[in-house]
Structures are given as C-alpha cells and as structure tokens.
Amino acid sequence: MKINHHVLVLGAGYTGMLCAIRLARRTRRTGIRVTLVNPSPRFTERLRMHQVVAGQELAHHPITDLLDGTGVAFVQGTATAVDAEGRTVTVETPEGPVELPYDSLVYALGSSTDTGTVPGASEHAWTLNGQDAAGHFAERISRLAARGGTVNVCGGGLTGAEAATEIAESHPGLRVTLISRSEPGPLMNAKARAHLYAAFERLGITLRTGCAISEVLPGGVELADGTVVPADACLWTTGVRVPALAADAGIAVDKRGLILVDATLRSTSHPQVHAIGDAAAVHQAWGQVHGTCQSGLPTAQYTADALARRLRGKSVKPFRFGYFHQPVSLGRRDAVIQFTYADDTPRRWFLSGKPAVAYKEFVSGSPVTLYRLGKRVYVTATLSHGGRATRPARTTR
Template sequence: MTKRHRVVVLGAGYTGMFTAIRLARRTRRAGVEITLVNPSGRFVERLRMHQIAAGRELAVRPIPELLAGTGVTFLQGAATAIDPEARRITVDGSAFLAYDTLVYALGSSTDTGNVPGADAHAFTLNGPEAAGRFAARTAEVAAAGGTVTVCGGGLTGIEAATELAEAHPGLNVTLISTAEPGSMMGEKARAYLHRALGRLGITLETGVRVAKVLPGAVELADGRTLRSDACLWTTGVRVPPLAADSGIATDDRGLVLTDATLRSVSHPQVHAVGDAAAVRMDFGLLHGSCQSGLPTAQYTADTIARLVRGKTVKPFRFGYFHQPVSLGRKDAVVQFTKADFTPAGLRLTGRTAARYKELVSGSPLMTYRYSRHVNVTTLVSRGGRAVPEPTV
C-alpha cells in the first residue's frame, strides 16, 4: 500500500483556510492527507472586526462547514511545539501530529506590549470576542456622551473610527496617529478620506505618539493627556513565537524566512504563508494583508501539489492592486496602486467604493466556496519579482 503524503496546515485564517481547500482539490487523486489545525472552531473574518466593534453582528461560520466536501480533516486545538527534525507537532501540549509537509499560517495579531498600559487598559480587534467586549464598552460610553480613542491611523484604525462614529452619533471619537491618515494614498483619495473624517465629527491627533495608556486617558509623548473612556489599540503587529522557538529560521520579528518558493530557508519541508512569512519581492517585504496573503496561499497549495508529483516550481511573484478603506457602511475610498503599493491614478469614492469594499471583504468566503469545485485564481503574477533567498 502506497504511503499517503501528510500535509498539516497550522492556522485557519484567510491564508490557512485557502491553502487547505485549494490543496485538497489540486491533490484529490495524488494520495495526499490534509489536516487543518486551529484553536477555535469558528472562522474569523478579520476584515470585518471593526463592524463587530461598532455593535453589528456577523454570521458565525464554523470551520467544518467551510471544509465540507473537501476531504480536509479539521483538528481543533493549539499547536504548542514543532519538532522540524522529526516532523512532528505537539497540539495542546500533549497530542502529537506527524507531517511530511507543514504549512505555517498562524498569522498575526495587534501588539499591545510596546506601550505601557496598552495591554491592561486598551481593547483590540484580535478576534470576535475581543471586538465584542469593546463594542459593549463603547455602547456604555456612547450612552454617557463619552470619548473613545482609536490609537493607530492605519487602515484598521481608520475603518474602526469611522464605523464607530457612524454607529454612535453621540460618541466623541478621537483618532491618534503618528502619520497622516491615508498617507499611503494619492492626494485626491487622501483628501476625500479626510473630508469623511470631518463629516463624521472625528477628532484627529496626528504627528503624535501615545506614551502611556491610563484607565481613563491616554498620555501623549508631547506631554498632553487626552480623555479616553475606552481605548482601541490598532497599531503594531506581533506574530506567535512558535516558529522561532522551534528552531525554524525567522527574522527579528518572528516571521519565517522564506526562499523564492515560500519555503523555509532552514527547513524546506516547511512552507510559510500570509502574515507569518517574510516574503520579499524586488520592491520590498510584503506587509501583512489579505490582498497579499491569499496569493501566497494559492501559490503554496499549487507548489505542494507540484512537488508531490515530482514537478518543478517557479518563484512566487506578486504585485499589489489596491488600497480599499471603508468609511462607515455607506462610504469608502479605494486607491488603486502600482505593483509596489504606491498610488496609481485611478480611485473610487462614495457608494461605488463602498460596494467595491464589501465585495473585497466577502471575496475570501466566495473563493473558498468555489475552490471546492474549480481552481479559483487570485492576483499572484501581477508585477513584482522574487529576490534571492535571505542568508541565515
């Protein structure tokens, strides 16, 4: 009897889920056994966590339902150790799971450890439960006419601030950012974004850094203290230390160092995708996002399928396409980009942009659904060139 090739995918976020489903279809006759491991049985739509924060309910999507009919085995549990030499994973501290190929897709979360008080006094959007706790607190603050501070002027902070201001008209929302919100966009798209912030009554504190988070305030680096009845922390990213602790080569942030085929430079049987991977194109290191994560998942599923069949693989290539930002439920701005993420001339605004952003947010689930039956292609080969693998 021919031994089945065992593939284990760690993490059932956007990239891990897509890798497992696509790989199952690509290897359905190749004798491959796929196991998807995740601590929670619920698939989390991270692109929509700001909607939960504003008090909106999202559909609960059980992971086994998304995997139905694929042949992928789901194991609910947390990977606590990896032995890359023995090719074995420890799950929940006691169970062992062997693999021939490992896909490391554990993703990232908001880092509250770099500013004093953030871990104790700030909320995050690290999952539905965390977003739900913030929503409950925000409802109390809004009822009292209080103030919510959103720390971080990136896309997540902008979406959270505008969603909150729209859902709670009596709430005072302050957005604090070291850089100008929308600084990565073109001038016209950025101007539209700022008009939306003004229309929603959001107070901007730009060019400043939060030095400390207090129980009822945030202290800025310039010495000022701002009232904050609830603080939402959206800046800074951290990844699980599992790869580094297991002896897999990582960079100084814990991202798995990959070669041009997204395989670990120290352990080629380990593939890394999404936020967990240090993926470098000729224009620089990819930043963690669904836009770049899904193509890494698609590429990795196809790569493993080819390797199992003894075929060669080409280097991963990727180029960015857009920067979509929701500004509440009925407004948005979409800045289309060049492959290196710099702004191009085209943009969308208003309701058209809002519909576009909703399509983007819902596209992963559609991709999973159709990928069970056909090979769905994401934006993998648009511009960008792989560069030589890093030196360990």
C-alpha cells in the same frame, strides 16, 4: 498515483483555510492527507472586526462546515510547540495535548495587534484580536454611546481609520478621537487622502496626528509631550506581533519573527516548512511584501499549487506578486479605493463614495464564497502578479 504524505496546516484564518481547501482539491485521489489545526471551531473574518466593533453581527461559519466534502481533517486546538527536526507539532486540544506528525508543514498562524510595546496598552486598551475581543468592545462602546462617552482609537493605519469611521457612524453619540504618529492614508495620493479626511470631518472624528503615545492610562492616553487625551475607552490598532512558535523551533526568522522563505515560500532553514500570509518574510524584486489579505491569499493559493506540483514530481516557478489597490471602508455608506503600483505606491486613480463601497464589498467581502467555490472549481485569489516590477533584474556580463 497514490502518495503517502501528510500535510499539516497551522491556522485556519484567511490563508490557512484557502490553502487547505485548495490543496485538498489539487491532490484528491492521490492519498495525500491534509489536516487543519485552529484554536477556535469558528472561522473568524478578521478583516471585518471593525464591523463587529460597530455593533454589526457577522454570519457564523463553523470550520467543519467550510471543510465539508473536502476530505480535510480538522483538529481544534492551539499549536504550542514545533519539532522541526522530528516533524511533529504539539497541539493543546480540549481533550489534552496531542502530537501531530507531518511530512510538510504549512505555517499560517498570522499576526495580531501588539499591545506589548507601550506601557499600559495590555492592561487598559481593547483590540480587534478576534471575534470575542471585538464583541466585548462593541458592548462597551454601546453602553458609552448611551451617555455620550469618548473613545480613543490609537493608530492611523487602515485598520484604525476603518474602526474610527465605523464607530463614529454607528454611534453618533460617541466622541471619537483618532490618534496617530503619522498622517492617516500616507500611501494615498492627495485626492484620495482628501476624501479620507473629509469623511473624518463629516463623522465628527477628532484627529491628533504627529503624536507618539507614551502610556495608556485607565482613563485615556498620555502622549510623549506629557499631554493626556482623556477617554472612556481606548482601541489599540497599531503594531503587529507574530507567535514565537517558529523561532522557538529553530526555524530561521527575521528580527520580527517572520519565517525567512525562498522564492517558492519554503523556509530557508527547513524546506519541508512552508510559510504563508503574515507569517512569512516574502521578498519580491520591488521589495518586501507587507502583511495584508491582498497579499496573504495569493501566498496561500501559490503554496497549495506548489505543494501539489512538487508531490507529483513537477517543477515549481517562483512566487510573484504585486499590489493592486488599497480598499478602505469609511463606515457602511462610504469608502475610498486607492489603486496602486506593484510596490503599493499610489497611482493617480482612485474611487470614492458609493462606487467605492460596491467595489470594496466585491473584492474585500467575506472569503467564504471563495472557499465554497474552491471545493468544486479552481478559483484565483490573485488580482495581480505585479508585471515587470516582480521580475528579477537580469544580470549582464
């Protein structure tokens, strides 16, 4: 069966790459064309940027190598506009702007750390927004470590905790302060959180919790109470923003700019647009999915399968997902894994120490192996469908 249909995938991060490769395999020999668009020719392992900051080198994976043999066409460029009615995307390539038509659009542009909400953060703070940003910061703190400098890590979420511990372990000459409005590890149980705090203490990390940052200064941060926490460098890990591309195109979005989707991850305003990963406002029976790799990869897998079924005239079941764990690296020799219910609230079970390190490396390591296997066989990226928690409540008459 030959089908004249072009699927355009925007973004070659964790979700976009998986969706493109899996969709190409699902639709091989059907005539369906898949094109993947990304600004960089290199696949960026975003979840491992804290390792880059700590001075570790990641393997170089050209996107064309990962797509080799799949039939997916790659266009290097930045999507600058979407014509949702005309079904075209304007892409700024190294050779100039081009217009790419589509029949179905998979929007996988994801999110980045938001430095626009606190004065001075854009000018004076570093981020983990990409390989280059992380690499430049790694060079900066390497020089600081040689003279016993100080680093403020702003944000006590999982990214902040991983970055602070990686930096402190790799550069014992640095004085690292983790500044957070709330307690780190808020969704861990008491024992798992105690292990997290023990790691901070072991690595000499100073905690400043309950602190709202009012301004980032050239030489530190100013807190809401006027206290200045000095530092030679500041790493910003708190807050999330998404590109305005979807909203500018008239695609329905929520107040954060995430695309509003139905139960099958299609845009509620433009059904030919599918949103995955951090770009989508995905709701389950237990609540809204928050952007993580753990939830993003299942949305990519689901969308590839759903698109393939629809193009063959088959029915599609609603997307179902539930969280399973919170894996947190605490340097290279320690970790803590909090197992969770479907809504990401903590169970009593957790792992720590070397077993947790091995577990995290197994489930949260490089997805490149998943992509390579996905060229030949159907592999799953879903640890949990959430069980009963994801089933819509039955209505009674």
